[in-house]
Amino acid sequence: MEYFNIRFREMSDDEFDKFAKWNIVDYSQDLVKSGLCSEENAFESAKKSFNGLIPQGKYTKDNFIYVVVNRENEDVGFIWYQKYKEDIAFICDFLILEKFRKQGYGKQTLLLVEKEAKEKGLNKILLNVFKYNKSAFSLYKSLEYKIRDEEAENISMLKNI
Template identity: 30%
Template sequence: MPVTLEPLSPKRFPKWLRRSAEEYASDLISLGRSPAEAHRLATHSLTESFPGGQPASGQYVFDVHDGPGRPVGYLWIGRAQGEDDSAWWVWDISINEEERGKGLGRETMLLAERFAKSHGARTLGLSVFGFNTVARRLYETLDYETTSIKMLKNLG
């Protein structure tokens, strides 16, 4: 199924930013962070990349559209922080739950790779939570290599 990336409109951007912060905080909470700490970390992370609520230079947010042009998810991609301009990062990718399993995530990642390369990227990295086994399998089939592992044991 053909997938396209459309820049997120300025009108939709504040809603996306709030949603992204909530989703990131939720993931951090599921890993054992307190709600207060999770929200603080999510807000701090997004404030650096979106000062004044808009993308910093080198950061791009797209709506993912399927073949008929319906929005089915989003992609945030950009230069890695503190590294050279050729190191890029998939900061966030999400396909709507009801659209998963149709190859849209794979197609989105391939478009992300092409976009990054066309903007001078030589590498494209990403992070994935350990509990997200479906995404981990997808990235492995796209030849992404594990470069570090964080581990956590809940002692509570």
């Protein structure tokens, strides 16, 4: 059995509200940085995408939004994934806070998602990563995610679990 140095806890309503605001701003910046959207249109595009994926907020069916907590009970990041298709989980957003990076929390988080997704009857995990995000891409490759598709500045990766 695998041993995890982290656990997931559900976000409170206040945490989710902060997460939603942060997510929209961060994704809009990613859209600009990747060249997929102009600065003028990025915020509205990110907001539309977020609201389309999660119309009932954290209560949207088949969405799993967690704070990642370490053994010292510190919040080290978050993960949001959803049941995308009958047997596929899609990682919508994933972040380990800067001060906790390069300590194995990212890898542990993805492995725990795999375990939880399997328990939910899912057997694949899909995610997208921007090409400029080389550290995230390296992490996914190290965990045997395979490139499924490349389009513009985006790479789609898939792993059978």
